[in-house]
Amino acid sequence: HGAFLKKPDQPWERLDLSTHDWVAPIRTIMTGFVGRLPGSFIEEKETAIAWHYRVAEADDVENQAVDLAARLRREPTPVPLTVIQGSKVVEVKPALHSKGTVALSVFGQKPYDFIVSIGDDTTDEDMFRQLPNWAYTMKVGAGISFARYRLARQQDVETLLQYMQETLIDP
Structure with missing residues (x-):
């Protein structure tokens, strides 16, 4: 839920260093x-x-x-x-960290021209809200969402990703 961050070729980094007294x-x-x-x-x-x-x-x-x-x-x-x-x-x-705060951190480090964010959980809404309005945000399943698009079920995610892999051409 945004407490850890994994950068390429680096170990997982724990972002939530708050006390566990709660x-x-x-x-x-x-x-x-x-x-x-x-x-x-x-x-x-x-x-x-x-x-x-x-x-x-x-x-x-x-x-x-x-x-x-x-x-x-x-x-x-x-x-x-x-x-x-x-x-x-x-x-x-x-409350300090969420998927939204991680998205802001990651996507604020350098410019991106293509972002896809897919989620089916309540916590994904924080991420959808923080991403640029041109990002492809997709909610899986029913319910109110900040995502721009919706996929009905998990199998649709797999189909979409497979289609992208087969049809997208490297620049």
């Missing part, structure tokens, strides 16, 4: 929801923590997810956080 109180809140919703679970990542409820066994699981996200947004934390409601997941990460 994780413990967020984990405690999420643990309470795991106790209420069998089948839900917590995933701790290097720079984020997520509550997954894809297989949770409850009729009101979507309402529970909305409640959790609202509670997490109200929680006082030592660093600003972003709460992301994705597909059957509520994720929390430091």
Whole structure:
């Protein structure tokens, strides 16, 4: 989600160097929801923590997810956080970095004459917003998006990339 950057011929660079003091109180809140919703679970990542409820066994699981996200947004934390409601997941990460901030950093270093950005996740919207208006931004799947174009499903991405590879000619 914008916490790491990989440049050609270089190792991954971690951009998010913020403290992890914010994780413990967020984990405690999420643990309470795991106790209420069998089948839900917590995933701790290097720079984020997520509550997954894809297989949770409850009729009101979507309402529970909305409640959790609202509670997490109200929680006082030592660093600003972003709460992301994705597909059957509520994720929390430091607000300092996003795919949009990485896009600004990468594409601000030198001029580009062609940019393609394809994504299917809520976090991709930050990137779509930050790219120049002439960039080819594509949302995969349904939903509101800042992308200029839409592809219906993942297979369409593969078809598009294969077509580009077969038909584009090196200058």
